[in-house]
Amino acid sequence: MKTLSPTKARQNLTAVLDKVKRGEDIGILHNGTVYGLRVVAVYSQDQTTLTPVASDEAAPPWSEIMAPVFKAGRAARARGAKPDPNPILEERKRRR
Amino acid sequence: MTAYADTSYLLAFFNPHAAHSPSVQKFVTRTPVDYHWNVILRAELRHSLRRIPTAANRATAWQAYRAAEKWRTRLVHQPVSLQNVIDLAETRSLEDNGASGAGTWDLVHVGLALLARTELFLTCDKAQSVAARRAGLKVKCFTA
Numbered sequence: 001m002k003t004l005s006p007t008k009a010r011q012n013l014t015a016v017l018d019k020v021k022r023g024e025d026i027g028i029l030h031n032g033t034v035y036g037l038r039v040v041a042v043y044s045q046d047q048t049t050l051t052p053v054a055s056d057e058a059a060p061p062w063s064e065i066m067a068p069v070f071k072a073g074r075a076a077r078a079r080g081a082k083p084d085p086n087p088i089l090e091e092r093k094r095r096r
Numbered sequence: 097m098t099a100y101a102d103t104s105y106l107l108a109f110f111n112p113h114a115a116h117s118p119s120v121q122k123f124v125t126r127t128p129v130d131y132h133w134n135v136i137l138r139a140e141l142r143h144s145l146r147r148i149p150t151a152a153n154r155a156t157a158w159q160a161y162r163a164a165e166k167w168r169t170r171l172v173h174q175p176v177s178l179q180n181v182i183d184l185a186e187t188r189s190l191e192d193n194g195a196s197g198a199g200t201w202d203l204v205h206v207g208l209a210l211l212a213r214t215e216l217f218l219t220c221d222k223a224q225s226v227a228a229r230r231a232g233l234k235v236k237c238f239t240a
Contacts (some may be wrong), residue, residue: 072112
């Protein structure tokens, strides 16, 4: 393992991290202890694992996000198609 | 405005030709609303979207749902402790004592809405709306 002092590591941090990413074994020696640098996969057990990555862009209005749904709804109504029943309401009715 | 929408509403929101869609779509067009979002809603909605009977409507609903999930300001993520929610639902269920006609699992939504301190509770289920009103929430119930 290659070791660096904290000062040296700080001065070349980006290059050091790139080397670690490439698989080099690098540690930082501080007060007689070596702290190893390694790439880790991040696992989170909280809700963030279930939420998507948010975009930095401003969110469009629902009318824009839902435009294909509204359009398909209008087309189905124009065709005179029978509406889909709401399975949630049917399930609740059965349960109660 | 941030509102809590239960699964019956969300299904009518995403399914283009659900029985309640016209009234829901009219509301969304007129009212700038964002929704409280949590793991329970997400799981229940994803399960329900698979059960939309018409294939074309199902595909459109999934597409819109995936598009909506990208926007954190439109679906406002609410951290949920399952234990808190179940405790709250049980308390609500005891207080409700069957008066609204809503079951304990329905009261999970009322509990989640109370935890989120929502301004408005949206549903297409009359019993759920009664339960939410009894819990002190401002409610909008949509009819087919």
